[in-house]
Amino acid sequence: MTNAPAATPATPPAGRSAPGAFGHVDTWIFDLDNTLYPAACNLFAQVDVRIGAYIAQALGLDAAAAKRLQKDYFRQYGTSLRGLMLNHGVRPEPFLDYVHDIDVSAILPQPGMADSLAALPGRKIIYTNGSKGHAENVMRRLGVADHFHAVFDIVAADFTPKPEAAPYTTLIQRHAIDPTRAVMVEDIARNLEPAAALGMATVFVDTGSPFSLPNPEAPSQIPAYVQHRITDVPAWLAQVAAEVGG
């Protein structure tokens, strides 16, 4: 099969978003990992190792078997934790504390980002499949903790991860969000699909990983629910803050 450009969905230009695209927004929803800080920090590599270690210890498995179960549950349940809770009665809080007890020094403080967030009108909320403690750890390191109104984490989501639809509804109800006045910023494209379905504007943070797209085999195919595609979150925030900031 040859390339057929006509069959490829229109790709939004990467980098800047369309001017004026966010004037209506009063709630800014940000994913945490690989969105608020660059994917190159590779924090998940640390979390990944700690999840495997926790499973090995909790279930008495060797490292290879624990790693297999970790990946199987991730594929089957969206998070390894949910598989552990449903199949083994693992308690979530000690698990979340352990796996997120990582070194975040690879993240560089971002004073410019704090200024941009301060200039954006409305609430800023973090929506993560990780824990609130992890979000607070990352926000402290970035120097942006004062600019977020709330963290909606995997506990708040009743352990149902993005991109399942239910927690998006919980999020907008819990925080009285009008989705037509909200934007969601996220590095995993499919996590934007339920947001778009609710009427939110969507911003895909393209980290360059084909696995952030629904079809890694065809990374040039950007799904239609991606309305804006950016590569540099601090630069984009500065641009939008200049456009809509007071």
Ligand SMILES: [Mg+2]
């Ligand atoms: Mg992410």
